[in-house]
Structure formats: structure tokens, C-alpha cells
Amino acid sequence: MTTTLVDLNRSGVPLIEIVSEPELRSGAEAYDYLTRLKQILMYLDVCDGNMEEGSLRCDANVSVRPRGSTAFGTKTEIKNMNSFRNVERAIAFETARQISTLESGGRVVQETLLWNADKGTAEPMRSKEEAHDYRYFPEPDLLPLDLEPRWVESVRSDLPELPHQVRDRLAREFGIPEYDAEVLTETRSLALYYEEVARRAGNGKLASNWIMTEVNGVRNKQGQSIEEFPIRPDRLGALVKMIAEDRISGKIGKQLFELMLSRPEGAEELVKSQGLLPIDDDATLRALAREVIAANPGPAAEVRAGKERTFAFLVGQAMKQSRGRAHPEKIQMALRQELEAK
Numbered sequence: 001m002t003t004t005l006v007d008l009n010r011s012g013v014p015l016i017e018i019v020s021e022p023e024l025r026s027g028a029e030a031y032d033y034l035t036r037l038k039q040i041l042m043y044l045d046v047c048d049g050n051m052e053e054g055s056l057r058c059d060a061n062v063s064v065r066p067r068g069s070t071a072f073g074t075k076t077e078i079k080n081m082n083s084f085r086n087v088e089r090a091i092a093f094e095t096a097r098q099i100s101t102l103e104s105g106g107r108v109v110q111e112t113l114l115w116n117a118d119k120g121t122a123e124p125m126r127s128k129e130e131a132h133d134y135r136y137f138p139e140p141d142l143l144p145l146d147l148e149p150r151w152v153e154s155v156r157s158d159l160p161e162l163p164h165q166v167r168d169r170l171a172r173e174f175g176i177p178e179y180d181a182e183v184l185t186e187t188r189s190l191a192l193y194y195e196e197v198a199r200r201a202g203n204g205k206l207a208s209n210w211i212m213t214e215v216n217g218v219r220n221k222q223g224q225s226i227e228e229f230p231i232r233p234d235r236l237g238a239l240v241k242m243i244a245e246d247r248i249s250g251k252i253g254k255q256l257f258e259l260m261l262s263r264p265e266g267a268e269e270l271v272k273s274q275g276l277l278p279i280d281d282d283a284t285l286r287a288l289a290r291e292v293i294a295a296n297p298g299p300a301a302e303v304r305a306g307k308e309r310t311f312a313f314l315v316g317q318a319m320k321q322s323r324g325r326a327h328p329e330k331i332q333m334a335l336r337q338e339l340e341a342k
Helices: 027-043 085-103 149-157 163-174 178-184 186-202 204-222 233-244 250-260 265-275 281-297 297-304 306-319 328-341
Strands: 059-060 076-081 111-116 121-127
Touching: 027 085, 027 163, 027 178, 027 265, 059 178, 076 085, 076 121, 085 111, 085 121, 121 328, 163 178, 163 186, 163 204, 178 186, 186 204, 186 233, 204 250, 233 250, 233 265, 250 265, 281 306, 281 328, 297 306, 297 328, 306 328
Parallel strands: 076 111
Antiparallel strands: 059 076, 111 121
């Protein structure tokens, strides 16, 4: 039977206690379960998920039984852990301890344990041999709360998309891989950020790449939330669109990205003001190709002799000399034409 209870502390702050069925088989499973649960709670604005400040806590009941047995063993409870990694470590420790106790002929005692993260051990806090040791009793001044099914369903219908629904939708609408969708839906704010960037850029996968590498790279280094990140989605979307439309190269895009971290201008303005407009006219590219060939006669001779792998070196030199402004495909064509002309 599924039951929902409400616990109000003395200051009137509601406490939600979610009790799972005894169906998790390891600390790793518990870690995955808690990670998904925390994500759902944050998507629904139930709490901010800050475990260090006490917004979220976890107790773990652990018991072991011989393989094939249907009866549960005596449980112990590890209390009030403040990180999912500690939950995983504590369950692994206590599982091994109980197995060792039973295999050596001992008996597991029902008790409450505290996890000592520094020592990596679970230490006894108090014993709880009987149910009355918990000393639970109803609060006589709180009346029962009877919620009508119609009201419950109205609240359910107004719920926002849950994380798995957002992942599925983004993968379907923008054609991104499952892994990308997983990373980009870590928080609802990040999912919304990606969605706006992708729509403005017109290229879901390119937008995904830029957020997962460039944006998250800066955020991780600076310890920023996506709300604090200085390049807002409209500006990043415009930048990615210029790359998607082949108006600038990825290299120029990265230069613009670095500038946009500390400057308010958009990509279009910065391209012009910083002299980063791409070089794509044939005459200028042919002149650049001649300069590169003249400066590298040895590699040029190798390419003419059929050593095709050396061609990439000449392309790299051309891109370097143009500060990434040369159109990648057109500079290759210009180099070919100049190499064949002599």
C-alpha cells in the first residue's frame, strides 16, 4: 500500500520523507537512484538540493541475506548522510561488515549507525531492538488532512516536464545523442539554456557541442551555475549560427567566445570590430596560398611528388597565417590550384 504522510517541524516547515521499497542491491544503485530523485525534486522546485545546507539528507537501511533466501535479514540504519558518494561508500562498508559478521558465526544487531567519512567506517549511535524504541507518536494538535482526488489530479496535470521527458523531447526535436541530452538536462535551467541556443542557432548538435565543451568548460573552472554564466543563450545562439552557416570558422568562433566572456557585444559586432571577418574571396586566398608555398618549398615539393599527407601541413600554415580567417575549404582549393600551376 502506498501512503503519503506530511511532517511539520516546530517552525512549521514541511519535511518530505521519501521511503523506497527494499529493492536496491548495492551502493552504486543507491547513488544512481538518489541522483535521479534529486534531479526530479529540483526540476519541480521542491528544494534546491543543497545537501551541505541540509536541504536534502539521506538515511540508508542495510540488510543482507543468503543467496536464494526470501526473508530479509536484520537491518541497520545509517543516518543523516550529506552526500551521495558517502551513501554509496557507507552501504558498501556496512554490507561487507554484515556479511563478515554472519560468515564468522556472529549476529547482526538492529541499530542506528553514523557514517564517519574520514575513517570510512560506520559507527554505532544507538540500538533499536524494538519498534517502540523509535518513540513515534501523532501530534494531537494537528488535524488529519484529507485531499480530494480531483485536487490531486489538478496538481498532477500542472506539473512541468520531468527530466526524462525533457531528455526525450530534446533528443527528438534537435537530433542530439542520448549522452548529450543527459548532460544538457542536468538542471532545468541548463536544459532551457540549451533549448534557446539550439533554436537560435538552427543546429542542435553544434549547439550541444559548444555548451558541453566551451560553456561547461568555463563554468566548471569558475564554479558557475548556468544562470551566472556571462554569455546568455541569445548571444551564444547567434555565434553558433554564424559557424553553422559557414560564415566564420570554428577557430574564429572560439576567439569570439573568449571575447564575449568579458564584453557585452554580440558575435556580429565583434567580428567587425576585431577584424575577424573571414577571408573567402578567390584572389586573396590565391595570394595567401602562393605566400605559404613560397615559405615552405620542401613540403610543397613533397605534395607535388604525391606525398598527400604533407598537404595538411600547408593548410595548417595557411590557417595560421590568416589567424583562422581563411575559409577552410576554399583555402584548400586555392593551395591545390597554386601547387598544380607550377
